Amino acid sequence: MSGDHSDATIARRVRRLETLLEDKGVLSGARLDEIIDASLTGASPANGARVVARAWTDADFRARLLADGTAAVRELGFMEGSYQRLRVVENTDTTHNVIVCTLCSCYPLRLLGPSPSWYKSEAYRSRVVREPRAVLAEFGLELPAGTEITVWDSSAETRYMVLPRRPEDTDDLGEEQLAALVTRNALIGTAAV
């Protein structure tokens, strides 16, 4: 490798490979466009927020979600046909959960939307399993000393999503209004709602 990681250099190399593969008849640019579009269709943190709001307002759904996340989110039309398992982990007044993929970047994309760079960074992956309390504080989430923190390390087969605590004084809010309160970071566990 040249050590030159400028954007122009890599952009040129990618273009060259695409041309080379087209010349060899291995692929077409139009096919790439389709795949790029498909990779993003339907991936949004609004989906995860909908799941959370349903769990906050429907105790039976919440029980099903915690027992078998994959099956429960399929009730709402998410992760259909996926070979991955989803495990939903619930925050309480004494426990907090946060997710990571120490080996790379596994993440429930359809429910959380595209991941931010920090989720894929060596700094987050290496540190959140060793000193989660300090890392969460860097995100502005200061947890009481008595709160137990569990860090969930994702794998190729199992993805995690956090079920945050429902904020106080929200009894009068409907499912849609509740969903609007839920952020992507709350679903990762680096924020509260």
Next chain:
Amino acid sequence: MARINDVGGTEGFGAVDITDDAEPFHADWEARVVGLLGALRAQGIFNTNEFRDAIESMPPREYLSASYYERWFEAICTLLERKGVIKPGELDELDG
């Protein structure tokens, strides 16, 4: 021995840059790399496990100096050479 990607618990990577940048791609070439991966995998030229292995077996210095999608691109090139789809150096010869 653990591979370089197995960073959980290691020290020395510094503070987390928490800048929120969840737009899917930061440059057009990143999207093209995602497209390349999808197309080559769909055609059965290599599978997900081979792709993951190609990233994880990158030499540590290259792994650490590459961005996320640069790793993907390097892994794709490695596999295309290994599978005989492109010849070693063929990508560079197209230069100029």
